[in-house]
Amino acid sequence: MRIIPLESINSHAQNPAAFVQFAEAEYCAQIAQTAADINAMNKPIVLIAGPSGSGKTVTAHRLRAELENLGHRTHIISMDNYFMPLKSGLDGVDLESPDRLDRALFSEQAEKILAGEEVILPIFDFTNQGRSDGAAFRRGEGEVVIFEGIHMLNPLISGNLSENAASVYVSVRTRITDNDTVLHPSKIRLLRRFVRDKLYRGRDLLQTIQFFDNVERGEKSYIMPFKHLADFDIDTFIAYETCIYKKHVLPDLTTANSKPDNPIIAELTAFLRQLADIADELVPNRSPVREFIGGNELMNSE
Secondary structure, eight states: OOEEEHHHHHHHTTSHHHHHHHHHHHHHHHHHHHHHHHHHHTOSEEEEEOOTTSOHHHHHHHHHHHHHHTTOOEEEEEGGGGBOOTTTTOTTOOTTSGGGBOHHHHHHHHHHHHTTOOEEEEEEETTTTEEEEEEEEOOOTTOEEEEEOTTTTSHHHHGGGGGGEEEEEEEOOOEEEETTEEEOHHHHHHHHHHHHHHHHSOOOHHHHHHHHHHHHHHIIIIIGGGGGGOSEEEEOOOTTHHHHHHHHHHHHHHHHTTSSSOHHHHHHHHHHHTSOOOOGGGSOTTOTTHHHHSOOHHHHTO
């Protein structure tokens, strides 16, 4: 666990371009080392798991790029596409649990993918909460498949895949301190979700907060208990990122701060007001920060 003083962030933000470059290099070093270690394991499957807002998707793409640089043709399959359609009798099912996934379909297809057999990958439409058939896929000889999703380390989902896989747990591990106050990693991930939900999912800040308790409960029940199964851990905290989110979130937090009895809003408002600003334009096109503010060229290339 790493702890960074808020005043240190503000000090580095006085030279924003250098700060961004340094923070991105820290993250890149983790990706490169993890890819080298996975390469040494010589496994055909990589499992990537982590809680909401952890940066799993960009991390999966960055690992794929590194593995391809090491000579492995690599594919990414998102577990989100195995969600059960809501019309499929999910009444009463905890939507944060692995039961939200079509475990039977995934297990069947995972075995075939591992064996090099062709499958028709599903596509889940978040707009209508329905699922349809996508493209045919077959893993070629020597190719690597990355399965990415919040429950990917849960044995109920990974099943026999784990025997043939390198596994990675991705999350924010760094804490930011301001004297005696500590901003927990879950709040940094919440800031990421505020920005993503506002810009790309049509949710306002209060709607995101309403989901927060359920998301945290699901993480503690269904994700955190299995992080010890990971072969590798990646801390996706980018030292300058909260300086980017400030402009996107603080105006809405300030408006919402009139709502009584909401300690999360009060805490994040007080924190962001003390931060320096950094312009979005300085964020590299492959940065994990781009998973939340948009414009990540690796994700857009799919």
